[in-house]
Amino acid sequence: MNGPLLEVSDLKVVYKTYEGTVAAVNGLDFSLHRGKTLGLVGESGAGKTTTALSILGLVPSPPGVIESGRIVFDGRDLLSLPEREMKKIRGNRISMIFQDPMTSLNPVVTVGVQISEALVAHQNLSEAAAEKRAMEMLEKVQIPGARFKEYPHEFSGGMRQRVVIAMALACNPALIIADEPTTALDVTIQAQVLELMRSLKDEFSTAMIMITHDLGVVGEVCDHIAVMYAGRIVETGTLEQLFRSAKHPYTTGLFRCIPDIEEETSLIQPIEGLMPEPLDLPKGCAFHPRCPRCMDVCRTTLPPASEENGHRVLCHLYAGGGAHA
Amino acid sequence: MPDLVKVENLVKYFPVAAGNVHAVDDVSFAIKEGETLGLVGESGCGKSTTGRLLIRLIEATSGRILYRGRDIASMDKKELHGIRKQVQIIFQDPFSSLDPRKSIGETIGKPLEIFGMGSKREREEMVDALMEKVGLSPRLYYKYPHELDGGRRQRVGIARALSLSPDFIVCDEPVSALDVSIQAQILNLLQELQEKMKLTYLFVSHDLSVVKHISNRIAVMYLGKIVESAPSLELFKNTLHPYSQALLAAVPIPKLDRKREKFILTGGVPSPINPPPGCRFHTRCPWKMDVCSAEEPPLIDVGGEHLVACHKVKGS
Numbered sequence: 001m002n003g004p005l006l007e008v009s010d011l012k013v014v015y016k017t018y019e020g021t022v023a024a025v026n027g028l029d030f031s032l033h034r035g036k037t038l039g040l041v042g043e044s045g046a047g048k049t050t051t052a053l054s055i056l057g058l059v060p061s062p063p064g065v066i067e068s069g070r071i072v073f074d075g076r077d078l079l080s081l082p083e084r085e086m087k088k089i090r091g092n093r094i095s096m097i098f099q100d101p102m103t104s105l106n107p108v109v110t111v112g113v114q115i116s117e118a119l120v121a122h123q124n125l126s127e128a129a130a131e132k133r134a135m136e137m138l139e140k141v142q143i144p145g146a147r148f149k150e151y152p153h154e155f156s157g158g159m160r161q162r163v164v165i166a167m168a169l170a171c172n173p174a175l176i177i178a179d180e181p182t183t184a185l186d187v188t189i190q191a192q193v194l195e196l197m198r199s200l201k202d203e204f205s206t207a208m209i210m211i212t213h214d215l216g217v218v219g220e221v222c223d224h225i226a227v228m229y230a231g232r233i234v235e236t237g238t239l240e241q242l243f244r245s246a247k248h249p250y251t252t253g254l255f256r257c258i259p260d261i262e263e264e265t266s267l268i269q270p271i272e273g274l275m276p277e278p279l280d281l282p283k284g285c286a287f288h289p290r291c292p293r294c295m296d297v298c299r300t301t302l303p304p305a306s307e308e309n310g311h312r313v314l315c316h317l318y319a320g321g322g323a324h325a
Numbered sequence: 326m327p328d329l330v331k332v333e334n335l336v337k338y339f340p341v342a343a344g345n346v347h348a349v350d351d352v353s354f355a356i357k358e359g360e361t362l363g364l365v366g367e368s369g370c371g372k373s374t375t376g377r378l379l380i381r382l383i384e385a386t387s388g389r390i391l392y393r394g395r396d397i398a399s400m401d402k403k404e405l406h407g408i409r410k411q412v413q414i415i416f417q418d419p420f421s422s423l424d425p426r427k428s429i430g431e432t433i434g435k436p437l438e439i440f441g442m443g444s445k446r447e448r449e450e451m452v453d454a455l456m457e458k459v460g461l462s463p464r465l466y467y468k469y470p471h472e473l474d475g476g477r478r479q480r481v482g483i484a485r486a487l488s489l490s491p492d493f494i495v496c497d498e499p500v501s502a503l504d505v506s507i508q509a510q511i512l513n514l515l516q517e518l519q520e521k522m523k524l525t526y527l528f529v530s531h532d533l534s535v536v537k538h539i540s541n542r543i544a545v546m547y548l549g550k551i552v553e554s555a556p557s558l559e560l561f562k563n564t565l566h567p568y569s570q571a572l573l574a575a576v577p578i579p580k581l582d583r584k585r586e587k588f589i590l591t592g593g594v595p596s597p598i599n600p601p602p603g604c605r606f607h608t609r610c611p612w613k614m615d616v617c618s619a620e621e622p623p624l625i626d627v628g629g630e631h632l633v634a635c636h637k638v639k640g641s
Contacts, residue, residue, distance in 0.1 A: 043504035156593045186367035186531065188590045191575035195589055213505060216577030243581045257509035259538035261576055262583070264558060268538065270509035274474060 003075075004031035005174055005207050006055070011069030013050050013059060022278045024050040026231035028069070032224075034174065037201065037208040039222035039239075041215060041254075045275050046228040048211045052177045055209075056096060057086045074174065092122035095168040099180040101160035105152040111138070111163045112148035115170050122171050137166040141196060158189035162196065172204055179211045194220050215254060219243065227251050230276055230286035237311035247313045249291045285316065293317060328355040328391075329493055329525045330379065335388035337374055346597050348374040350549035351388075353624075356493075361519065361526040363540030363557070365533060365572070369597060370546040373417075376495040376529045380412045381405060392493070410440060413486040417498035419478030423470040429456075429481050430466035436488045455484040459514060476507035480514070487518065493525045500535060512539060533576050537561060542630070545569045548597055548605040551624065555631035565633040568606045604636065612637055 013025040025047040032038050040048050053059045055071055057078060071078040073094065078086065095118075098104040106114060115137055116130035125133065135145035141162040143155075152160055161181060168176050181197070182190040198221050201208055210222055218225055219239065226236040227250065235248040246252045253271040273290040276282050282289055288298040295316060303316045335352045338345040349371040356362045364372045377383050379390055381397050390397040397408060416422035423432055434452045437443065443451065453463050459480040470478055479499060486494055496515065500508040516539065518524060530536045536543055537557055544554035545566065553566040564570045574588035590609050595601050601608050607617040616636050624634040 043506060158593055186594075187533070187575040188367065188571055189593060190577070191589045192591075194577070214577065215579035219579050219581070220577045240581065243579065254505060255579060257505045258579060259512075259534045261534040261537055261561070261573070261578060262580070268509045268512060270513055271506040272510075274476065274507070275504070 005034045005074060007031040007070070007072040008051075008055070009070050009072075011051070011054060011071065012067040013047075013054055014065050014067055015063045016065060017063055017279075020279045023231050023281065024064075024278070025054065026281075028231075028233060030226050030233060030236060032175070032207050032209065034207055035201075035205040036224060037210055037222045039218035039225045040209055040211045040228060041213065041218055041225060042228035043213055043275060045230075045278060047231040048228055049179055051228075052096065052179055052209065052211055055177060056090055056094060057081075057083070058090075088122070091118045091173075092171045093173050094175045094177065095171070095173045097161075097164050097168050097176060097178040097181045100184050101157060101164050102152065104164055105160060107152055110149050110151055111155070115163070115167050118167060118170050133170065134166075137170050138163070140169070140200065141166045156189075158185055158193060161185060161193055165193075165197065165200070169200060169204060169206070173206060175207045175209070176201075177209045177211070180213070181210070182217060183212070183214070190217075197221060215258065227254070230278075230281055232286065232314060233312075234287065234315070235311075235313045241309070241311040245311075247311070247318055248287075248315050249293050249317070250287050253290075253292075285314075326357040326359055329358040329393065330356040330527070331389075331391040332375075332379065333389040333391070335375065335378060335390065336386045337371070337378055337383070338386045341598065344598050347549045347600050348597060349378065349385075350600070352546075352549070352551055354544055354551060354554060356525055356527060357541075358492075358525055359519075359523055360541040361528050361539055363536035363543040364527060364529045364546060365531065365536045365543060366546035367531060367572075367594060369548075369594060371549040371597075372529045372531075372546050373497055375546070376414070376497045376527055379527060380414055380495055382414070410489040411491050412493045412495070413489070413491040414495040414497060415479075415482050415486045415499045418502055419475050419482055420470070420502075422482055423478060425470055428467050428469055429461070429473070432470075432481060433484045433488055436485060440489060442489075451488070452484075455488055458487065458518070459484045460510075474507075475503050476510060479503060479507075479511055483511075483514065483518070487522070490522070491524070493527075496526055496528045498530050499528075501530065501532065508535070515539065533573060545572065548594060548600050550605055550634065551632075552606065552635070553631075553633045554624075555633075556629070559629060559631055563631070565627065565631070565638050566606075566635050567610050567612055567637070571609075604634070 009029050011025055011028040015022040015024055028051060042048050054066060059066060066079060112134050115134035119125045119130035119133055120127060135148050138148060139145050143159055143162055182193050185193060212218060222239055224238055225242045226233045229250050235251045246255060256269040259268050271290055276286055284300045285298045285303050288294045297316050303314050304319050305312050305314050306318045333353050335349055337349040339348055352375060364375060366372045378385050385398050430452050433455055434448050437448045437451055456463055461480050500511050503511060528539055540557050542556050543560045544551045547568050553569045564573055571588055571590045592609050595608055603618040603620055604622050607613045614636060622634045622636045624632045626632055
């Protein structure tokens with residue numbers, strides 16, 4: 001098949017709370033090809049994690065409701081699959097790496113058993129065969145196979161995250177969703193884990209969605225980037241397109257927030273204001289109250305998407321030569 | 326500028342069942358008036374412990390902490406109380422460092438109350454002025470911490486630290502819990518306040534790009550020791566210690582063509598209960614020599630206030 005591995009269109013997810021309905025994901029469109037890595041970037045509350053949970057069918061319900069959209073994975077719409085079918089996909093064809101390796105591992109089960117669990121459940125392996133494969137997986141993430149019988153607390157933070165990576169890769173999935181996989185790690189350990197993820201991704205030719213708030217991490221591992229703000233992708237394109245010629249004022253603002261470690265002097269220019277209240281999103285473009293280039297039209301009308309060579313941006317500045325009445 | 330804070334041979338051991346955690350092990354440095362010293366390192370290197378020792382939130386095992394020439398470490402309660410006005414701290418987590426049952430106004434005004442400054446009415450005015458100074462709207466006076474976002478909470482923490490017009494503030498990872506766009510706002514605020522109020526900072530952080538941005542000088546810690554310290558630019562241009570080099574190379578940069586070469590350390594940080602003999606970094610150092618596991622390298626001056634503790638580097 002030549003089509004994309006994953007195609008998400010018009011995804012809308014809301015959380016129904018006592019105080020009102022929160023639109024966490026508000027009409028999302030993106031696709032991912034086999035073996036490629038997409039960086040999903042944004043700040044807290046942008047809707048990154050909700051997007052990931054929707055793909056895995058794990059949006060907590062209640063309060064979460066997927067209002068509309070399609071998530072086509074390998075030719076099938078995941079949103080229309082019964083739970084029985086989703087179970088065959090989750091952990092097998094699509095797996096997830098969570099932020100905190102300590103809470104995503106079971107503290108009372110050895111790491112070996114945790115890795116083989118998925119193999120027994122999905123691949124019809126005998127326990128002995130699964131055990132053997134689990135040891136191989138540990139070696140793949142540079143942990144001696146002999147440590148198979150140890151418990152999570154016997155490993156350091158970086159090693160635990162590598163165990164989680166081994167679990168995620170065990171069934172050779174077509175897609176891995178990594179939610180801030182290195183945020184809880186120290187920089188030197190983060191560098192080790194990123195390097196490992198990069199080489200394993202190539203070896204297993206797995207596609208990946210990397211959720212992160214760190215543009216530096218995106219630069220290390222991703223081919224494509226999608227920048228999210230208040231439940232929408234405001235800009236998406238290749239790594240090169242976004243790093244060389246970011247268009248959306250939010251994206252350019254994000255770059256200017258980070259002190260440059262390679263230059264002698266670094267000026268940082270914060271984005272003024274705060275993330276909008278999710279219960280009360282601004283009219284028009286959700287970014288307009290913080291936007292230094294805000295125009296009248298931005299306050300009233302949702303900007304249309306404009307696209308050039310796959311570089312798509314949701315901003316009135318680029319909508320057919322400026323403001324339209 | 327004279328030294329405002331001078332730390333001599335500071336040691337802090339935490340006794341545990343298996344022995345002593347060598348959290349801070351013979352650390353010496355000085356901070357000049359009006360400057361920012363960045364203290365950088367990874368989890369467990371002792372940077373936060375050093376910050377807390379400096380204002381005596383925890384007691385040092387040994388060593389001296391001179392503040393304007395007077396030893397904080399040996400002060401009695403009464404003397405210490407006097408010093409508390411001049412040295413303050415801003416904590417990392419704006420959620421756990423504010424009392425959830427106190428309104429913002431009460432929290433910021435508490436230090437003023439403790440030191441009996443002004444009447445109730447006057448204190449309220451002082452709090453209003455402080456809130457304005459850190460960019461908090463006065464209508465938040467009667468709000469509670471849970472009603473505020475992380476960035477605003479951190480502003481409350483800053484206003485509280487400023488309430489007694491201190492000279493010296495320990496900033497313990499003040500922006501680590503914040504989103505990048507808010508992080509930049511708080512960094513700019515801290516710099517602005519430093520200029521206006523002639524503040525001296527000890528800025529503790531694991532984030533090298535943030536430390537570089539805000540500091541005049543930087544000290545790099547590893548397993549309870551300072552391995553290198555230098556003026557900010559010098560440290561980045563002429564990085565001498567292999568650990569500092571690895572730390573720098575590990576920072577992911579949002580650029581397509583990075584100038585630095587890849588240099589990835591193997592292994593993790595050894596246990597601080599039984600730190601390795603000799604140079605504590607030798608277990609992970611790619612340039613390890615025989616002497617490194619036998620002898621601890623002294624912190625030597627290579628010129629231009631650049632100090633480094635490595636057997637590979639010769640002094641000037």
